[in-house]
Amino acid sequence: MLKLWRLLGRPGKIRFGLALLLSGLAGASSIVLLGLSGWFLTAAAIAGSAGAGYVFNHLYPSAGVRGAAFSRVLTRYGEQLVGHDATLSLSAVLRPQLFAASASTQRGFTSMPAKDLSTLIDDVDAAEAGFLRVYSPAAAVIAGIAVALGFVFASDWISGLLALAAFLCTGWAFPAMAVQRSHRAADANARQAELAREQTSRLVENAIELDILGAMGRETRVAQAALEEQVSGRDAIEAPYRNLGAFTATAGLALALLVLWRAAEAQSSIAMATGAALALMAAFESTGAMLKVFDARARSGVAAERLAARLQPAEASWDPPLESAASLDSLFPLSANGLMAQAAPNAPMIGPLSFTVSPGTLLQLIGPSGSGKTTVAEALMRLHPVSPGMLTYNGVPAETTRIASVLAHVAISPQFPAFLPGTLADQMRLAAPEATEDEIWRTLRIACADAFVAARPEGLDIMFHEGDLPFSGGELRRIGLARALLAKPEILILDEPFAGLEADLARRLAVNLDTWASEAPRALIALAHKPLDVAFEKLSSSEVHIQS
Numbered sequence: 001m002l003k004l005w006r007l008l009g010r011p012g013k014i015r016f017g018l019a020l021l022l023s024g025l026a027g028a029s030s031i032v033l034l035g036l037s038g039w040f041l042t043a044a045a046i047a048g049s050a051g052a053g054y055v056f057n058h059l060y061p062s063a064g065v066r067g068a069a070f071s072r073v074l075t076r077y078g079e080q081l082v083g084h085d086a087t088l089s090l091s092a093v094l095r096p097q098l099f100a101a102s103a104s105t106q107r108g109f110t111s112m113p114a115k116d117l118s119t120l121i122d123d124v125d126a127a128e129a130g131f132l133r134v135y136s137p138a139a140a141v142i143a144g145i146a147v148a149l150g151f152v153f154a155s156d157w158i159s160g161l162l163a164l165a166a167f168l169c170t171g172w173a174f175p176a177m178a179v180q181r182s183h184r185a186a187d188a189n190a191r192q193a194e195l196a197r198e199q200t201s202r203l204v205e206n207a208i209e210l211d212i213l214g215a216m217g218r219e220t221r222v223a224q225a226a227l228e229e230q231v232s233g234r235d236a237i238e239a240p241y242r243n244l245g246a247f248t249a250t251a252g253l254a255l256a257l258l259v260l261w262r263a264a265e266a267q268s269s270i271a272m273a274t275g276a277a278l279a280l281m282a283a284f285e286s287t288g289a290m291l292k293v294f295d296a297r298a299r300s301g302v303a304a305e306r307l308a309a310r311l312q313p314a315e316a317s318w319d320p321p322l323e324s325a326a327s328l329d330s331l332f333p334l335s336a337n338g339l340m341a342q343a344a345p346n347a348p349m350i351g352p353l354s355f356t357v358s359p360g361t362l363l364q365l366i367g368p369s370g371s372g373k374t375t376v377a378e379a380l381m382r383l384h385p386v387s388p389g390m391l392t393y394n395g396v397p398a399e400t401t402r403i404a405s406v407l408a409h410v411a412i413s414p415q416f417p418a419f420l421p422g423t424l425a426d427q428m429r430l431a432a433p434e435a436t437e438d439e440i441w442r443t444l445r446i447a448c449a450d451a452f453v454a455a456r457p458e459g460l461d462i463m464f465h466e467g468d469l470p471f472s473g474g475e476l477r478r479i480g481l482a483r484a485l486l487a488k489p490e491i492l493i494l495d496e497p498f499a500g501l502e503a504d505l506a507r508r509l510a511v512n513l514d515t516w517a518s519e520a521p522r523a524l525i526a527l528a529h530k531p532l533d534v535a536f537e538k539l540s541s542s543e544v545h546i547q548s
């Protein structure tokens with residue numbers, strides 16, 4: 001957790017420190033309030049029954065009780081405010097950094113597997129809640145125990161030593177042991193939870209196809225069984241904790257009675273003993289929270305470690321340091337000299353390929369499915385490591401340039417573009433945040449996407465919701481193309497640009513792209529399984545065939 005808190009810098013760490021202090025004060029104030037009230041009421045009653053009530057000074061103790069009550073309320077609210085604020089600051093810093101680290105270390109366009117993504121989401125939740133579930137309650141319990149011990153030692157030191165030993169057992173050793181005992185069950189449960197989550201999310205993602213295949217009922221039962229197994233597994237994790245609560249309450253009561261009995265035996269201050277007894281019972285009750293603390297600590301600790309590891313290489317291993325990276329004004333001419341690349345360490349090596357991409361050209365990367373077209377395109381964008389000398393941009397070796405500086409000059413129109421929740425204008429402005437509506441309509445026209453967008457009454461304000469996209473697959477591809485054009489790249493990569501389009505539409509799109517690419521220093525790279533059968537008259541076209 002501390003590694004993550006470091007991300008916040010000094011002001012954030014101070015806020016967490018203040019929240020911890022306030023938590024401790026809130027815990028201490030609760031116990032002071034009970035102990036002092038117990039002492040005050042008993043002392044006042046004794047003084048009254050002895051006929052000395054009029055000489056008993058009520059002022060200071062009653063002010064102390066009121067002060068403790070105020071302090072308890074104020075520190076509790078203060079801790080909530082400061083603690084939640086610090087936790088939110090951690091979220092605000094952690095999430096973009098994790099996003100950036102994942103994005104920059106990912107090879108190619110592969111998205112994170114659903115399993116990894118849900119583990120990441122759970123880790124973020126567990127680590128962010130670490131303060132509120134672990135450190136804050138632990139500080140309150142420890143401060144409360146310290147105050148209760150103060151009362152008991154003030155009454156009787158033997159009871160104090162016994163109470164200290166009992167606190168060590170009920171507040172630390174027993175909960176820690178119980179959590180450790182359930183560790184194996186928790187590990188097994190985490191694996192079951194992962195499996196159940198993966199099965200459920202795949203079920204939801206593929207619900208329609210599974211329904212059509214008639215497999216929905218069967219797969220739902222499998223997912224349900226996995227979820228039920230996981231829930232019953234949680235019972236096994238919690239079993240070692242169950243009797244601890246009763247044991248802790250009994251220990252608190254027994255020690256409170258011991259303190260009172262010893263005070264009566266020794267004929268010492270019964271008022272102080274009453275205060276100590278009340279403080280003890282309250283502090284023992286509060287140690288019940290330590291089970292949750294140890295449990296959450298184990299989970300948020302592991303989650304924080306995993307997140308810290310994810311943040312470690314914030315950059316792809318093949319990205320040179322910012323200070324020594326070569327600057328890149330233009331990608332032209334892009335030269336592949338025996339270029340070889342692979343989609344993943346265990347993927348087949350593609351290449352060697354040699355070609356040049358200059359302004360005013362169309363390069364067709366042609367090959368059957370799985371031959372490596374996407375891998376080569378990704379390598380040209382620096383999304384895969386390539387050996388020195390295999391790729392240069394304007395004479396600058398690729399390995400000396402930053403990935404981001406290459407991506408600033410290139411865009412891709414993928415087969416399945418990604419959309420975030422928001423309007424169509426929002427989707428388009430992902431590529432160019434400052435784009436005006438006129439500019440957006442212009443690129444929609446080039447991509448032959450203007451007519452079907454204009455046919456909708458909402459126009460550019462039409463909403464894209466997750467899992468509920470308002471256009472057909474082919475229309476969404478052309479929106480993706482329009483968005484790529486809006487980025488005004490030097491090189492536009494088109495993944496199977498004319499697949500599934502009727503001949504007339506394909507011809508119009510080709511004319512538009514031909515014009516767009518030739519009106520500035522631009523080039524197109526098309527990935528296709530066979531040579532394009534539409535004409536590009538202004539661009540000079542070449543083909544590179546990739547063997548499978």
Ligand SMILES: Nc1ncnc2c1ncn2[C@@H]1O[C@H](COP(=O)(O)OP(=O)(O)OP(=O)(O)O)[C@@H](O)[C@H]1O
Pocket residue numbers: 110343344346347348367368369370371372373374375376
């Ligand atoms: N993440 C991965 N792990 C292992 N192998 C991979 C991975 N991604 C791709 N491959 C393999 O790398 C090779 C090239 O894949 P690539 O996606 O570049 O082919 P492609 O020509 O673009 O295919 P398609 O036309 O079907 O999209 C294939 O053999 C593929 O199975």
